[in-house]
């Protein structure tokens with residue numbers, strides 16, 4: 001019993017020390033990696049329009065990656081308050097909390113910008 005759990009622990013340590021491929025998931029201590037990880041899971045609903053990494057494949061949907069955080073945050077606040085309206089984006093923004101807006105704007109700003 002005891003030996004088993006020690007083995008399990010060793011296996012875990014072994015597996016986690018080997019799995020360095022996804023840097024986003026492995027390093028929780030680094031604030032940037034943490035931001036990317038949290039942002040990515042919060043941004044799942046944004047990806048269908050704005051692209052997986054905030055780089056949109058469709059001209060009607062602006063790319064968000066690498067834009068300034070202040071600009072992204074201001075846009076989200078404006079859609080949420082109704083100061084700015086868009087048939088698709090207003091509904092998205094109305095569901096966001098202040099913390100979501102903070103996270104999402106920091107996340108997309110931290111992603112590499114579209115090359116075009």
Ligand code: HEC
Pocket residue numbers: 043045046047048049050060061062064071072073075076085086088089092104
């Ligand atoms: C159904 C499609 C759709 C989804 C899903 C969506 N958006 Fe958008 N978004 C748009 C469109 C279309 C625009 C451009 C609106 C306009 O031109 O006013 C936009 C604009 C924006 C802008 C402003 C960009 C600029 O250039 O001013 C931001 C920031 C943004 N979206 C963030 C998000 C975030 C964060 C999410 C996820 C919570 C999200 N969007 C989900 C369609 C979408």
